[in-house]
Amino acid sequence: MNKLLPGLTPAVALVLAGCASFAPDGGAGRVSELTRERIGQGVSFQRSEAEVDAAGARVAELLAQPLTADGAVELALLNNRGLQASFAELGIAEAERVRAGRLANPRIGFGHLRGAGVTEIDRSVMFDLLGLLTMPLASQLAQRQLEQAQYQAAFEAVGMAAEARKAFFGAVAAGDLVKYYEQVKEVADASSELAQRMQQAGNFSKLARMREQSFQADATANLARARHQALAERERLVRVLGLSGKQLAFRLPERLPELPEAPVEPRDAEQTALDKRLDVLMARRQAQATAESLGLTRATRFVNVLEAGYANKSQTGEARQNGYEIELELPLFDFGSTRAARAEAIYMQALHRTAEVAVNARSELRETYSAYRTAYELARHYRDEVVPLRKRISDENLLRYNGMLSSVFELLADARDQVSTVTAAIEAQRDFWLAETNLQSALTGRSPGGATAIAPGRASAAEQGGH
Numbered sequence: 001m002n003k004l005l006p007g008l009t010p011a012v013a014l015v016l017a018g019c020a021s022f023a024p025d026g027g028a029g030r031v032s033e034l035t036r037e038r039i040g041q042g043v044s045f046q047r048s049e050a051e052v053d054a055a056g057a058r059v060a061e062l063l064a065q066p067l068t069a070d071g072a073v074e075l076a077l078l079n080n081r082g083l084q085a086s087f088a089e090l091g092i093a094e095a096e097r098v099r100a101g102r103l104a105n106p107r108i109g110f111g112h113l114r115g116a117g118v119t120e121i122d123r124s125v126m127f128d129l130l131g132l133l134t135m136p137l138a139s140q141l142a143q144r145q146l147e148q149a150q151y152q153a154a155f156e157a158v159g160m161a162a163e164a165r166k167a168f169f170g171a172v173a174a175g176d177l178v179k180y181y182e183q184v185k186e187v188a189d190a191s192s193e194l195a196q197r198m199q200q201a202g203n204f205s206k207l208a209r210m211r212e213q214s215f216q217a218d219a220t221a222n223l224a225r226a227r228h229q230a231l232a233e234r235e236r237l238v239r240v241l242g243l244s245g246k247q248l249a250f251r252l253p254e255r256l257p258e259l260p261e262a263p264v265e266p267r268d269a270e271q272t273a274l275d276k277r278l279d280v281l282m283a284r285r286q287a288q289a290t291a292e293s294l295g296l297t298r299a300t301r302f303v304n305v306l307e308a309g310y311a312n313k314s315q316t317g318e319a320r321q322n323g324y325e326i327e328l329e330l331p332l333f334d335f336g337s338t339r340a341a342r343a344e345a346i347y348m349q350a351l352h353r354t355a356e357v358a359v360n361a362r363s364e365l366r367e368t369y370s371a372y373r374t375a376y377e378l379a380r381h382y383r384d385e386v387v388p389l390r391k392r393i394s395d396e397n398l399l400r401y402n403g404m405l406s407s408v409f410e411l412l413a414d415a416r417d418q419v420s421t422v423t424a425a426i427e428a429q430r431d432f433w434l435a436e437t438n439l440q441s442a443l444t445g446r447s448p449g450g451a452t453a454i455a456p457g458r459a460s461a462a463e464q465g466g467h
Helices: 004-017 028-039 049-063 069-079 081-086 088-100 129-133 135-200 206-241 245-249 269-276 278-299 337-402 408-445
Strands: 107-115 118-127 306-315 321-328
Touching (some): 028 408, 069 081, 069 135, 069 206, 081 088, 081 135, 135 206, 135 278, 135 408, 269 278, 269 337, 269 408, 278 337, 337 408
Antiparallel strands (some): 107 118, 306 321
């Protein structure tokens, strides 16, 4: 019996010598790689004061110039505190991986009894023998969980990047609309003032003057709404980028980027989504991890607690007694069938969830691609046909006015008719860039949360009762 300790000691020493250790980057390198493959930018894990200072310097550099869509993405990855907080899950998973690769600390027992002139002392050192035997499986499972955490961190980063791009496009479009509605308001003010003077001179009817006043009132209300919407969109961007204080003075471009020459046509898009989308990969790995967990449960089904160790006992006046102890939980009431059944149910649940995610990914890709093509065609239609046609009409009205074939109020009426066209053109261009962001997300990143809605066409001023 005394031979157990010499045999156990080398095994323990071997395990301790090969203890798992923390990776230099804490697993962040894999996350950055996954993110860069999908959005063209890596992520920054700010775990030290030097890393925080470096991120702050880059943020200041980006804010010193007018913001771009890619710059907004980089800012969000660097400066969004919620994203940095979610990265802490990776550190937790890394610690669990290291813990799974190390033997549990031994337990030392000591007993002291004294009476009738006799002192009895019991000593023992207990090791988790079952933990030693199952360590390879536990380490493998912890490694799977770390990989899952890495995919989750990349999943959060890709989602934050998409949110930053959409907030950027929304803020730029809203600012562009404010500038346009300010011009409309100036025209409406001039029209109303002119109508009032014409009525006072007896050259304008009361009804015609009230129509011009109504246009001015609508222009005032639309400008107020546009200004609030611009503020709301800018604050949404501020929240995504994590800005505060002096950082709030960042500058946005005057207008949205131009449409590309042609829409993208991804090849094997559905297969790409199944191979690259992070939510699909996470579901697959979750099923794999569950399967491994099921194997571990079956391996320990009948042995729940198994510990071995060295023990000795000494008593006053007696020679010290040496030996060993083994603790084993006997399956008298629970043979492990409940744990096995539970694990199997969890595994089947994971399989069905994986299938569901794959089906949804392919469906979302088809939907977002349709929204993308529709948004592109609408934006191009406004750019190439509707807006140029409206401009030609305005030029013709101006020629007629210069030739004294029309009045100034006909020019003002034409300006009213342009409002809905210009507004719809700006919104169509914004919708395209939102749809493009959703398509890229649905293709390689994650669920975009629904395709971009295609807004119905705006009625012209004449259809709204204008003149």
